Amino acid sequence: MKITGTHICYYFHCHRHLWLFAHSINMEHTNDIVAMGKFISESTYEREKHEIHITDDEDDIVLDFYDSKTKTIHEVKKSDKMEETHVWQVKFYIYVLEKMGIDNVRGEINYPKLKQKAEVTLTESDRKKLKEIREEVKKIAELNVPPVVINKPFCKQCAYYELCYV
Numbered sequence: 347m348k349i350t351g352t353h354i355c356y357y358f359h360c361h362r363h364l365w366l367f368a369h370s371i372n373m374e375h376t377n378d379i380v381a382m383g384k385f386i387s388e389s390t391y392e393r394e395k396h397e398i399h400i401t402d403d404e405d406d407i408v409l410d411f412y413d414s415k416t417k418t419i420h421e422v423k424k425s426d427k428m429e430e431t432h433v434w435q436v437k438f439y440i441y442v443l444e445k446m447g448i449d450n451v452r453g454e455i456n457y458p459k460l461k462q463k464a465e466v467t468l469t470e471s472d473r474k475k476l477k478e479i480r481e482e483v484k485k486i487a488e489l490n491v492p493p494v495v496i497n498k499p500f501c502k503q504c505a506y507y508e509l510c511y512v
């Protein structure tokens with residue numbers, strides 16, 4: 347299984363969501379865009395002409411835009427709040443580029459609604475943590491049954507709400 351930015355997002359969001367996604371259980375018809383969570387729809391804002399698809403045997407990422415002169419990954423979120431998940435998604439992208447031999451990469455997350463931006467760098471402890479997270483993502487995806495529900499307020503906006511609670 348190749349790890350994507352979406353897997354990393356769901357890992358931080360909800361392990362059950364990650365499992366359902368990894369098993370291609372799609373409930374979008376029940377709740378449409380709000381479905382996969384405002385969460386992910388907000389994570390994929392304006393992925394258009396400049397997006398770059400990078401893949402190897404283990405990982406598969408799509409960058410909104412990469413400035414090769416400044417070695418900067420640009421990610422745009424239309425979210426109205428900054429989230430740790432966004433930072434880890436970009437850290438994962440930097441990790442994958444490093445793995446492919448591109449050093450000194452940094453990231454920048456732009457929040458047009460907030461008129462703010464967040465700088466992202468990768469530390470040695472992030473590299474260690476990402477290695478662990480990638481293994482955990484695989485372990486969760488390989489479980490025979492999905493992890494338990496998490497009972498969070500945002501569950502009501504999740505595409506899997508009915509499957510989880512009704």
Ligand code: SF4
Pocket residue numbers: 359360361362363366494495496497498500501502504505506507510
């Ligand atoms: S409804 Fe809640 S528990 Fe179920 S997948 Fe969505 S976020 Fe996870």
